[in-house]
Amino acid sequence: QVQLVQSGAEVKEPGASVRVSCEASGFNFANYYMVWIRQAPGQGLEWMGIIDPSGYATSYAQKFRGRITMTRDTSTSTVHMDLRILTSGDTAVYYCVRDNGGYGFDFWGQGTLVTVSA
Amino acid sequence: SYELRQPPSVSVSPRQTATITCSGDSLPHRSAYWFQQKPGLAPVLVIYKETERPSGIPERFSGSISGTTVTLTISEVQAEDEADYYCQSTDSSGAYVIFGGGTKLTVL
Numbered sequence: 746q747v748q749l750v751q752s753g754a755e756v757k758e759p760g761a762s763v764r765v766s767c768e769a770s771g772f773n774f775a776n777y778y779m780v781w782i783r784q785a786p787g788q789g790l791e792w793m794g795i796i797d798p799s800g801y802a803t804s805y806a807q808k809f810r811g812r813i814t815m816t817r818d819t820s821t822s823t824v825h826m827d828l829r830i831l832t833s834g835d836t837a838v839y840y841c842v843r844d845n846g847g848y849g850f851d852f853w854g855q856g857t858l859v860t861v862s863a
Numbered sequence: 864s865y866e867l868r869q870p871p872s873v874s875v876s877p878r879q880t881a882t883i884t885c886s887g888d889s890l891p892h893r894s895a896y897w898f899q900q901k902p903g904l905a906p907v908l909v910i911y912k913e914t915e916r917p918s919g920i921p922e923r924f925s926g927s928i929s930g931t932t933v934t935l936t937i938s939e940v941q942a943e944d945e946a947d948y949y950c951q952s953t954d955s956s957g958a959y960v961i962f963g964g965g966t967k968l969t970v971l
Contacts (some may be wrong), residue, residue: 792959
């Protein structure tokens with residue numbers, strides 16, 4: 746069965762960086778775009794960006810450009826999201842999600858809570 | 864910037880029909896999706912391409928589109944349907960993903 750298992754919760758100080766990882770299984774990881782979506786406490790869903798199957802092409806939401814990097818490793822079926830220069834506004838649950846094209850965001854990781862606090 | 868507009872809340876009695884709307888200027892031209900999210904859990908896709916239902920989603924969930932509004936309809940609402948519901952689409956270029964603000968469905 747399709748599974749996306751994310752790395753554990755993180756606590757970071759303002760100005761620091763965080764990496765959230767997501768290991769995929771149960772499907773041919775090399776064939777799918779992957780996206781990252783976050784959700785601040787009590788708030789809605791926010792799309793952060795997408796990485797293509799090859800890992801060579803990415804597209805980021807404008808508000809994150811310059812401080813976000815998405816990468817993937819096909820050999821380990823893992824996708825990573827690095828976010829830099831963290832502020833309290835980045836406190837959120839971060840989800841990795843499989844993008845199944847027209848069929849939508851059909852599988853989600855369990856979420857990773859990133860807390861930014863001094 | 865482009866927005867998808869949803870009502871903040873909808874209330875319905877058990878076994879009645881709930882309708883949740885989502886409005887956006889690009890919806891006639893871009894695919895729309897619906898997600899259900901229960902507290903503490905990741906969202907679940909319940910409708911794709913406006914009207915299609917993924918496998919495993921109960922038949923009481925259906926979607927429709929009329930002009931610039933897509934609608935999620937839940938027939939014979941059950942207590943377990945109480946959740947937040949989000950619509951999702953892309954901007955007019957198709958390059959950037961947008962979510963509606965979410966609708967909290969309360970089953971009375």
